[in-house]
Amino acid sequence: MTSIVPVVPGLLRRDGQRIVEAHSSATLILTSDSIILVDTSSHELRAGLLDGLKRAGIAPSQVDIVVLTHLHHDHIGNLDLFPSARKLARVEESPGKSIEAVTSDLDIAPGMSLMHTPGHTRGSMSVVARADDAVYVMAGDAVPTRSNYDKWLPPGINIDPGLALSSMGRIRRVADVIVPGHGEPFPSRRER
Numbered sequence: 132m133t134s135i136v137p138v139v140p141g142l143l144r145r146d147g148q149r150i151v152e153a154h155s156s157a158t159l160i161l162t163s164d165s166i167i168l169v170d171t172s173s174h175e176l177r178a179g180l181l182d183g184l185k186r187a188g189i190a191p192s193q194v195d196i197v198v199l200t201h202l203h204h205d206h207i208g209n210l211d212l213f214p215s216a217r218k219l220a221r222v223e224e225s226p227g228k229s230i231e232a233v234t235s236d237l238d239i240a241p242g243m244s245l246m247h248t249p250g251h252t253r254g255s256m257s258v259v260a261r262a263d264d265a266v267y268v269m270a271g272d273a274v275p276t277r278s279n280y281d282k283w284l285p286p287g288i289n290i291d292p293g294l295a296l297s298s299m300g301r302i303r304r305v306a307d308v309i310v311p312g313h314g315e316p317f318p319s320r321r322e323r
């Protein structure tokens with residue numbers, strides 16, 4: 132049995148087009164044999180992240196794998212809390228030697244896989260996990276907010292808006308529930 136537990140929802144505050152505050156969401160994926168954390172939020176939300184882990188009954192030292200959707204600072208601000216976890220990020224993000232470079236779409240646990248969803252950055256990656264008969268996609272900033280998805284707008288920060296929209300399309304095709312880079316999970320309302 133796999134369950135998805137939002138740890139912190141994160142937030143993105145804009146003033147017009149300008150981003151004035153950004154903290155990523157962080158999400159636990161609890162499977163029968165491993166504890167996986169997707170993104171670690173920003174350093175400013177460290178207390179919230181620790182509280183959220185505690186509410187889920189998980190100590191930072193119990194986290195087996197940290198998947199980083201990309202390496203912007205508002206997603207990796209608490210990586211130091213997980214010194215012994217296996218860490219994964221796409222090779223295009225130039226992750227350095229303490230983080231394993233992912234080069235293809237991998238199955239990392241039963242019912243769980245990584246999906247390259249570039250556009251926000253070259254190495255943006257989503258995590259796909261089946262839980263409670265639904266497919267969850269932890270999208271990172273491939274879908275920065277629910278509003279991007281509802282209005283079908285690519286992330287404001289992007290390397291290629293067309294590529295970003297085609298990644299959003301891939302996410303829409305597989306997801307029942309999307310966990311955006313910033314904010315609460317929401318239903319994708321994909322057509323079946």
Ligand SMILES: [Zn+2]
Pocket residue numbers: 201203251272
């Ligand atoms: Zn980002």
